[in-house]
Amino acid sequence: MKKQLLPIRGTWVKIENRDEPGVVREFKKDGEDTIVLVWWLKSKINEWIEPEKLKNGFLLGMSVQDVPLSRTRNTLGEGIVLENRIIGNKEQVLVEFPELGQRHWLPFQNLKQIKGIEQRFCLEQTGESGNAERFRMRSLAYAIDLWNENTGSLSTLNIDPLPHQIHLVHHILASGNLNWLIADDVGLGKTIEAGMILSALIRKKSFRRILLITPAGLVKQWKDELHYKFDLSKFQIFGEDFHINESRHWMLYNHVIGSVDRLKSDKNMAILMQAGDWDLVIFDEAQNLSRNQYGMKYHSTDRFRLSAALRKKTDSILLLSATPHQGKQDKFQALLEIIRPELKKSIQTLSLNPEILSQMVIRNNKADVTDAEGNFIFQGKIVRAIPITLSEKEKSFEQHLLKYLRNGYAAGERKGGNIGRAIGFVMTIYRKLAASSTAAIKMALSRRLKRLIEDFQNETDGPDLSEEIDLRYVGEWEEDFGVSGKEFFAGEIQTVKSLIEKAEKLLESDSKSNIFIDHIITAVLNKNPNEKIVIFTEYRATQNFLKDLFDEKYRSGKTFLIHGGQKHDERAKAIESFEEKGQFLISTEAGGEGINLHRECHLMVNYDLPWNPMRLVQRIGRLYRYGQNKKVIVFNVHIPQTIDGSIMELLYTRIDQVVQDMATLGGEYQPGLEAEILGEIAEFIDIKDILENAIDINIKHTKENIEDALNRAKEAVKKQRDLLKYAAGFNPDETKGELSITKEHLNSFVMGMIAQLNIKIIETTHKGAVWKLDLPDTIRNDLALRNQTIIVTLDRDIAARRKNIHMMDLNFHLFNYFLKTAMKYSFDGRVCRIKDLDGSALIMAILRWQNDQGIRMRQEYLATLVKENGENEQNSKTVSNWLNNSAQDGQKMVDTIAGETLLDSVKDTIDQRLDFISNNELHPEYRQIVSAAWCSQE
Structure with missing residues (x-):
């Protein structure tokens, strides 16, 4: 005889010839068998019954919770009963689980009835004392989780995302389509934006296999950036970290970085095609994917053929390029066809309908970028040329x-x-x-x-x-x-x-170093003896020479170095030492990207000028960036009396003149536009061949070559700017209707959960920004932690400088523990009464949209404050501010709007939002009320 599946405590059951439901309460042994104690709801009596006599008693629309038999399985969570069936003589229940976006047929014996939020709200069952604060914690947990899912901005607080970056990530993730060309201006952080997108998608667990393809010289930089800034440490480099000998080995590698030139070869491309499908493919520096049109014929480079082949292996592809057009319409249109092949006909007539770019290209411009307070980031800079006279x-x-x-x-x-x-x-x-x-x-x-x-x-x-x-x-x-x-x-x-x-x-009497010391360093220190200065050079030999010079001229211990021979931690330590106790930082190009030096410094000396003007833009970007509150001053040291020196002087002078001309609109100079155009000109101009040939060509001819190169770059910039004005861009109003999460919300949530979980704060340091916590045994056991104490902060700068201080972001186990705990059914905070909020009720809901195949594409958190006059305010500043302060339990009011009437009003408001956001890519999926509170003034 088959063993009968035992129902769990809380399962609703019934038996034949008895017209009432019952609830399972207990079990006990009856000889070799187990019998079940059922509480009959109408009769209000207990009765012991054999399990084989029990039938499914769940009603349609009932709220239930899945309780799996195996402890190794995770619960599916809370759901709603949709349907019943008998199959194979077994009774099952169809349950919809809103948070998973899934429906499952389950044995009724594994489900227990729970009181839904709407039911409790209408019955005014507001829970135990202190539930208002738990309501606030539950609300913040969902809001934080969904804001990160939509922006990727909270996954790691090692970065300080700017509004334009948050907006770009939000725009792409919320669009319902992950096929975009990210064309942000040079220096606006496309790597950061891609990392934020990856963080959000990986955390959702819906994007498992990701392929990132970059130029050969950037593969290691991408791997380092993803590891150190986003804690995305599973990415491996094809051909360096691993090799594929058999196609089945691909299953071992889900996060892959590859060089475009390595992968484009026939051998490696054949290997790559055996990898199966990818959830997301990203191409960095996508302007290198070239396809030219000659009449009715196309000529594709191997790089473009690689992208076309991978387009067939993924539903989602992102292209990154600050200069996607380059003045060549056919190449640009080829990139667009890679992104949106279904729009090929519209793309081929792009000049007639350029507005379609807003559906597939997004671009932020330096001149428009602001900080969170709306202040323009780039405060201006002064560049001074320091000529050297040779002996x-x-x-x-x-x-x-x-x-x-x-x-x-x-x-x-x-x-x-x-x-x-x-x-x-x-x-x-x-x-x-x-x-x-x-x-x-x-x-x-x-x-x-x-x-x-x-x-x-x-x-x-x-x-x-x-x-x-x-x-x-x-x-x-x-x-x-x-x-x-x-x-x-x-x-x-x-x-x-x-x-x-x-x-x-x-070297006994070096003119360049003497003028460098006398005319720059000494002059600066005479004005401010404590001024910090960053010096850039391309070469280690020059770096060591300058280090010896500084140690001899000034006391040792004030000069620090950054170079490629250092590990990441050593570079970070050098920056920390420079900012805290040093005065001079000498860096090779290793410090030209991905390192921020603006916090304590605004003076830079370029001891040598790179042949690639883009390198100079990147160097200056270490100081000329968000958070710099002083005017940046740059000294460029050069030697005009040499052939190369005179050419470099001419090159940088003409670049500056062209940028100044292009940054003047309507007769008025636009300083923000200058930085934007400089980056574009530097990206477009190819000066290497001119400089290499200059040694045998007269200076007049070299000038002509430079003018020709600049004119081509200028024309390419103009064409690109004319077209990309139709791309989607920064629109601060786009996220206005959403509940934006700030650092204050994170801080309030952490402090609130520390109190809720009885965690002791042993000590606070750094003006209250760092907390030493004493963790209860339950938390230590749950997280498998050895130490009872842990030091945490929400300040990224402090965490970056102190290895023993942990950053409390969504990559940290304790913060995730707080989130999951606050969302649990057992934590409560689902229905309560709150005070100090002017209104009748506060309803928290999650809105969901899916694509045309039923796959979830977007979620949004909606806080609806029902006012006394019946109006509904969505995600208001009032509620955002209320979430930042401890919540107090309110008293029951004598006259309240009927719960059902109030909820119906809120649902109508939710439906309007669902409809407003929906488009051809996004279709309404579900509205889930996750918590609800009655408001009172007492």
Whole structure:
């Protein structure tokens, strides 16, 4: 005989020939069998009954909770009974679980009846004393969770997302369509925005397999950013962290970063196509995906073919590019077709209907970006050129070095092949090193001499120039670049020895470093002896030279370094030391991206000028950013008397003039627009070939080449700006109707839950921003924690500087424990009476939308305050402020609106919101009331 499934306590049952429901209360052994105690609701009697006689007693519309038999399974939560059935002689109940967005047929024996919120509200069953505060905690828990789901802005508080970033993420996630081109202006944080999107989607657990494709030099930077800023640590780099030998191995890797040039090869693309489908694919620097149109024919690059192939493997694709148009309409339209292939016909006539861009492209401009208070972020900057006058000996060294370089270039041309290209590359590096410092070129030449002497007979084919280099450390990689131990040309050894001797003597009286100290550093310190200064250089040799100079000139212990040879923690420590006790920070390009130095500093010196103008924009962006409350001052040191120096002076002067011209609208100069256009011009202009050829071309022709390059960049910027004005952009009103969560809400929630869970605050430090907590044993056991005490904060700066202080964000176990606890049925706070809120009732609900296949796409939290006059206020500032303060239980009022009437009014309001947001991508799914409170003034 089959064993009968026992109903749990709280299951509603009935038996044949008895027209009343009963509730299971207890069990006991009767010999070898178990019998069940049932309380009959009408008769009001208890009766012991054999379980096989019990039938399903649940009524349609009843609120129930799933209680799984196995302790290893998670409950499906609370649901509503929709239907009953008998199948295989077993009775089952169809239950809808709103939070999961799922319906399941379940054995009735595994369900227990609970009182729904609406039922309790209408009966004014408001719970035990203190339920008002639990109501506030429950309300905040849902609000925090959903605000993060819609913006990704709370997953990690290691970042400080700006309004435009929160808006962009919200716009994309709330659109019901995850196929977008993110075209934010240069320097506005596309990496941060992508990380926020990933955080939100991964937390929802609906996006499991994610593929991120970047240029070769950015794969490690993306991995570091996702790990250190978003705690997304599962991403692995294809071809470096793992390899695929058999297609079944793909199941081990769900979060993958890959280089576009590695993946585009026939071999790797075939391997990638075996990976199956992806939930989301992201392409960074998407302007490199090129497809050109010639008449009726198309020519696609391998990179574009890779994106087209992956488009078939995913429903969701994001392209990131600050310069997606580049003045080439056919290439731009090809990108749009990757995003929205179903709109191909409309895209092909884009010039006739450019407004369709708002459905697939979103762009924020520097000139429009504000902080949370509406203040413009960029407060202006001053850039001053500091020319260096060379001594006669330095001019002579320049001429001897120039002769050596020309001989080297000529040798490279004669040899050809890999070794010839490598020789030419070495000569170019030497030019850059010489422009940086005499110390840098001396060290490079010394390395060259050592190689010549030790490996004279050993000539190789040269290093592989196609290897994937981390672009953050390209200057440091160039310093270590070496080639062939054989002379490039006859007499090279003697020439190099002579140059080294001359350089050694020049270091005794170096004009550049002397003017740098006397005209910049000393002048600055005379005005403010405590002023902090950041110095940028491309090369470690120059960095070490300057470090020695500062240690000699000023007391040691005041100068700190950032370079590519450091681990992330070491760089963070250097920044902390600089801000707390240092005065000078010397950084290579390793500090040019992803590091913020603006908190304590507004002065920067560029000791050398990079050939790529975008590098200079990125350097300045370390200080010229959100949170900088002083005018940024930048000193650019250059040597106009050298060939390269004069070209660099011309280049940066003309870029500045073009930017100034384009930033003048209606005869009025727009400083915010200047930063925006500078980034675009720097991104478009390709100056590398001009500079490499300049050594053999007269200066007049070089000027013409620079003008030509600038004119092309200027035209491309104009075309892009004309078209992208139709893209979706920052609209502060878009989230106006939603309950935005601030740091004050987070702080209030944490403090409230500490009190609710009987956690003791042993000590507060840092002006109350850091709390040392004594955790009860129940919490320690639930979280499997060894230590009884834990130190936490909501201040990202403090957490970043102190390893022993934990950041209380949605990636931290204790904060998540608070959220889950406050949402539990057993925590209550579902129905209560509250005071100090002017109205009749406060109803908290979750609104949900799905796509046309029933997949949930959007959720929104709605706080409806029912006023005494019957009007409904949604997500008002009054409620937002009320949530920030401890709640007090209210008293029962004599005259109250009937609960059902009030709820019907709120549901009508909810339905209006559901309808307002719905579109072709979003369809109403459900409205769930998660808590409700009667308001009173007593």
